[in-house]
Amino acid sequence: MTDLALLGGPPVRTRPFQAWPQFDEAELGVLADVLNSLRWGGIHTGSQGESFETELAEYLQVPHATAVANGTAGLMIALRALDVRPGDEVVVPAMTYLATATAVSLLGGVPVFADIDPATHTITGSSLKAAISERTKAVIAVHLGGHPADMDGLGAIADAYGIPVVEDCAQSLGATWKGTQTGSLGAIGVFSFASTKNISAGEGGAVVTHDHELTERVAALRDHGRPLGRTAQHVELGWNLRLSEFQSAVLRVQLQRLERHLAAKAKGAAFLASALSSLPGLTPVPAALDPRVTAHGRFSFAFTFDGEAFSGEQTRSVTLRAFRTALQAEGIPVSARDLIACPDEPIYADISSRDYSRSRTASAEQARTACSTLVLLGQAAGSGLLLDEPTELTDVARAVQKIHENRHHLHQEQRQSARRRVSSDH
Structure with missing residues (x-):
């Protein structure tokens, strides 16, 4: 093959993959309708927000869905609705986006970090059990990357200890566990609609639940503590965490495309898993779907990278950062963000941090390993790559193959880059 693009050779791919997020004339039309309505916000009968809540609840097959400003707000509201108070402990995965933990901290609670299953990168029933104390008030199950957590194992332990399960479904809309939508499997589910x-x-x-009393609290907490349908009588402390009519209208259109997108991404992910399986050091996450996972949300296509296995016996190990940089140079969009296990974030690990917050770590070994080896393609990298046809995704496999065949050159670049960093430091 030709030289690596990182070292001056031609890249494997010069045209972009599909973009993310996506829109068309339908979004433009509903935005114009909201503008002309002069009802741009608030909570009212016949609103875009009310319609979106109804349509989302129908899709998820739950009786109650409440739209909120963002996913983090949804987690805070869900936890407060479950009466999480200062000093209460909430078990969270040691590997997740930090907001899962900070939602607990912002309420004065204490996140307790539990380890993950190395095969799926989701929290397990055994890790939950090891993290429980007399102060445990809830557990948050994160369906990371769109892969449902083991809701059977988690549910059995949570039920035995009388602990409600909050589902963090930020990355899993459309995923199903034994045919049931994520978000409808625990006491309460939370979704994000960020970019x-x-x-x-x-x-x-959005916050969803089967419990009528919970949804009444959720509705009040997102609107200054006012019960739904009232304009006065603020019965408890609440926030202004409402969703605008513009956003609700756009989400109604986006929801109509979801199943088509999920089908395309499932096809793309299956192709990539097969195409990359022959290369050493790369392992898709998960390597094979649990039969109880009847649909994967495919927020991303993830695989772990073993630099030693990728390099082989005759070449020194390629670093994860060098591999990602080389892949980007070949025209493949990949998340460049270094992942950090939650307990190692400064706000939890550094006592001198301005916003240092209390936490407890039950276990995090597998989470730390996963953070140091994970490669993310797709929406996690701001790309609609998984929507493309396999004929386009072949370039991903070609780029990885090219890097593997030139791995000795990549190692030389690693050494030169290290020398340049040392020189610049002095």
């Missing part, structure tokens, strides 16, 4: 998510209005979120 990278399966449907998006830039920001936005």
Whole structure:
């Protein structure tokens, strides 16, 4: 093959993959309708927000869905609705986006970090059990990357200890566990509609539940503590975490495309898993779907990278950062963000941090390993790559193959880059 693009050779791919997020004339039309209505916000009968809540609840097959400003707000509201108070402990995965933990901290609670299954990168029943104390008030199950957590195992332990399960479904809209939508499996579920998510209005979120009393609290907490349908009588402390009519209208359109997008992404992910399987050091996450996972949300296509196996016996190990940089240079969009296990974030690990917050770590070994080896393609990298046909995705496999065949050159570049960094430091 030719030289690596990182070292001056021609890249494998010069044209972009599909973009993310996506929109067309339908979004433009509904935005114009909201503008002309002069009802741009608030909570009212016949609103875009009310319609979106109804349509989302129908899709998820739950009786109650409440739209909120964003996914983090949804987690805070869900936890407060479950009466999480200062000093209460909430078990969260040691590997997740930090908001899962900070939602607990912002309420004065204490996140307790539990380890993950190395095969799926989701929290397990055994890790939950090891993290429980007399102060445990809830557990948050994160369906990371769109892969449902083991809701059977988690549910059995949570039920035995009388602990409600909050589902963090920020990355899993459309995923199903034994035919049931994520978000409808625990006591309460929370979704995000930020720019990278399966449907998006830039920001936005929703809290869903089967429990009528819980949904009444959720509705009040997102609107200054006012019960739904009232304009006065603020019965408890609440926030202004409502969703605008513009966002609700866009999300209604996006929801109509969801199943088509999920089918395309499933096809793309299956192709990539097969195409990359022959290369050493690359392992898709998961390597094979649990039969109880009847649909994967495919927020991303993830695989772990073993630099030693990728390099082989005759070449020194390629670093994860060098591999990602080389892949980007070949025209393949990949998340460049270094992942950090939650307990190692400064706000939890550094006592001198301005916003240092209390936490407890039950276990995090597998989470730390996963963070140091994970490669993310797709929406996690701001790309609609998984929507493309396999004929386009072949370039991903070609780029990885090219890097592997030139791995000795990549190692030389690693050494030169290290020398340049040392020189610049002095």
